[in-house]
Amino acid sequence: MDLQLKRRLVGGAVLVFLAVIFLPMLFEDGLRSPSPFDRTMPEPPAPGEAPARIVVPDRPHLPLSSGWAVQVGSFSSAANADALVARLRQAGFPAYVARLDRAGESLYRVRVGPVLRREEAETLARRLRERFGLKGFVVSHP
Structure with a gap:
């Protein structure tokens, strides 16, 4: 050639x-x-203000195949995980429980989000650390 x-x-x-x-x-x-990721997360209320009511299902429906969330806790007790989710939701954060079954045992991971971009998730993790002292880390969602 x-x-x-x-x-x-x-x-x-x-x-x-x-x-x-x-x-x-x-x-x-x-x-x-x-997409549900197109919306921005509302800022949590300042101390002394009434929190905004946000309704978030236990497992949010995500039509996209990827996103990011902040994992703020992992519990062997569903009651402890639900208590943290209730506290976060009351403060206006979209929290949910992701259940993981391994070797016959259940692990309940508390996550906040999801958001579309990793930078948003890192900002969310920083806000959770400042507001609640939770040392969360960014994970892929779902």
């Missing part, structure tokens, strides 16, 4: 590769459906 033909084939392959990567980005906004 001569050198000029090889160069044209490689150049064409590179152009197709770049088109596959960048063309969807140009049309993304028109094709994307609304």
Whole structure:
């Protein structure tokens, strides 16, 4: 095969590769459906203010395949996990329990979120640390 033909084939392959990567980005906004991650989390109320009422299901329905949450506790007792979730929800944070079954034992992980971007989850973890002293860490969701 001569050198000029090889160069044209490689150049064409590179152009197709770049088109596959960048063309969807140009049309993304028109094709994307609304997502629960598009909303921003409300700020928790200042001390002395009444907390806003937020209704969050026990396991939020997420149509997207990925997101981020902050894990703030892990309990062997469902009652302890539920107590922390109630405390966080009362303060306006969207908390939930993720149950994990291993070797016949259940572990109840308390998580806050989910949010779309990791940076948002890290900010949420910082707010939880400042407000409640909870040393949470960012985990992928679900």
